[in-house]
Amino acid sequence: MNTRSRYASHRVYLVPVDLAELTGPVTGVVELPTHLDWSEQHVYDLTDESQLGLMYERVIREAVHPDDLRAHLxxxxxxRIWPRLYLPVQARQAWEARFRDLVRAA
Known part of the structure; x- marks a missing residue:
């Protein structure tokens, strides 16, 4: 087992209580804070579906506080984009265990 998969399997992923809490932007350009995205590409154009998906993946993987989820998702x-997101199995399972809408979307 490589280091990355060990990390993913032991990491605790945040999941909101309700999807209605997630009131982040749906249009425009979003710049993620360094604690969520320390890469060179930390600015995302939400009209570009590939950038949108990448931003959601990063936020779900790296959120350390519920406000991270609320502010950006x-x-x-x-x-809508759940079936296309590339997420660690543990993150996907945690979210789908709480939200049947995501299971139906997948």
Missing amino acids: NGAVLI
């Missing part, structure tokens, strides 16, 4: 958008 949108519940309706999340349901």
Whole structure:
């Protein structure tokens, strides 16, 4: 087992209580804070589906506080793009265990 998969399997992923909490932007350009994205590409154009998906993946993987999820994710958008997100198995399972809408979307 490589180091990355060990990390993913032991990491605790934040999951909101309700998708309605996720009221982040649906349009425009978003710059993620360094604690969520320390890469060179930390600015995302939400009109570009590939950038949108990448931003959601990073936020779900790296969120350390529920406010990270609330500020950057949108519940309706999340349901729409959920099937296309590349996430650690543990993160996907945690979210789908709480939200049946995501299971149906997948």
